[in-house]
Amino acid sequence: MSSPEKMASLAVVNYEALANKDAAEVQKLVTACQTVGMFYLDLRGPSTNAIFEDIPTIFKTGHAFFNLPHDSNEKTQSAREGMERGYHAGKGFEYYEIARDEYQLGKWVLPATFEPEKERITRTINSFHGAIQTVVAELCAALDIRIPELSDDAAVPSDTALKLLYKPPMHEPGHVIHPWHTDFGLATLLWYDEVTTQIPIYDKEGKQTDDWETVPVIDGTVLINVADELAAQSGGRLHSTVHRVVAPPGPKRVRNGIIYLLRPYKV
Ligand SMILES: O=C(O)CCC(=O)C(=O)O
Numbered sequence: 001m002s003s004p005e006k007m008a009s010l011a012v013v014n015y016e017a018l019a020n021k022d023a024a025e026v027q028k029l030v031t032a033c034q035t036v037g038m039f040y041l042d043l044r045g046p047s048t049n050a051i052f053e054d055i056p057t058i059f060k061t062g063h064a065f066f067n068l069p070h071d072s073n074e075k076t077q078s079a080r081e082g083m084e085r086g087y088h089a090g091k092g093f094e095y096y097e098i099a100r101d102e103y104q105l106g107k108w109v110l111p112a113t114f115e116p117e118k119e120r121i122t123r124t125i126n127s128f129h130g131a132i133q134t135v136v137a138e139l140c141a142a143l144d145i146r147i148p149e150l151s152d153d154a155a156v157p158s159d160t161a162l163k164l165l166y167k168p169p170m171h172e173p174g175h176v177i178h179p180w181h182t183d184f185g186l187a188t189l190l191w192y193d194e195v196t197t198q199i200p201i202y203d204k205e206g207k208q209t210d211d212w213e214t215v216p217v218i219d220g221t222v223l224i225n226v227a228d229e230l231a232a233q234s235g236g237r238l239h240s241t242v243h244r245v246v247a248p249p250g251p252k253r254v255r256n257g258i259i260y261l262l263r264p265y266k267v
């Protein structure tokens with residue numbers, strides 16, 4: 001059952017403070033990841049501020065790309081079979097995933113529609129990478145978790161990626177457009193400016209119920225959640241967050257999303 005009036009209350013962690021290893025901020029992060037596994041990261045600060053201008057433009061460009069005919073050269077040439085990277089389309093969804101390793105090494109060919117926004121895309125990948133890498137590094141340091149694969153070097157192959165998501169305006173507000181799941185990898189960063197994410201309500205014994213709460217939007221923040229590999233590496237001390245996605249409120253419209261997946265393991 002969906003209960004849109006139930007709202008989640010998640011911690012807000014400040015990225016600048018975390019990057020400066022502020023002890024109270026690190027503790028807030030650790031507590032959030034040991035409990036719900038999901039929190040807001042406030043990215044209003046000199047090193048990440050540009051994303052607030054860059055992302056609306058990237059969405060607009062994404063729109064132009066996703067609205068190209070399915071048999072257009074840009075789409076067919078961006079499709080890669082059997083892998084997540086590149087362009088993919090299915091029933092009710094499309095996405096375009098840019099692999100960080102190839103992109104940073106200059107080996108990634110952007111579709112022509114995205115080419116004028118290369119600088120913004122680069123800036124966004126760098127900001128998101130710095131943010132999520134800092135989060136995971138601080139968690140690992142605080143809890144003595146060792147992840148040798150956690151490298152900042154783009155020359156080390158990984159499945160870390162920026163993913164642009166597009167869902168056509170098919171569904172009424174609140175309709176589940178991405179069923180519940182946990183994420184693969186270490187952690188996921190989700191650009192968040194519409195109330196589309198829900199997390200389960202747990203009972204007193206910590207068992208997941210059929211009830212959901214909606215995550216409110218907080219300006220200037222992104223959502224971060226712990227994913228399966230980080231929870232496993234922590235020996236169960238960190239919580240890989242169950243979540244699902246619902247259609248945005250208001251009239252039926254396109255759902256634009258952008259996520260950054262920290263996945264240093266090559267699969
Ligand atoms: O569409 C979204 O907001 C996020 C989708 C998601 O949870 C995922 O791709 O893992």
Ligand SMILES: [Fe+2]
Nearest residue numbers: 181182183243
């Ligand atoms: Fe997810």
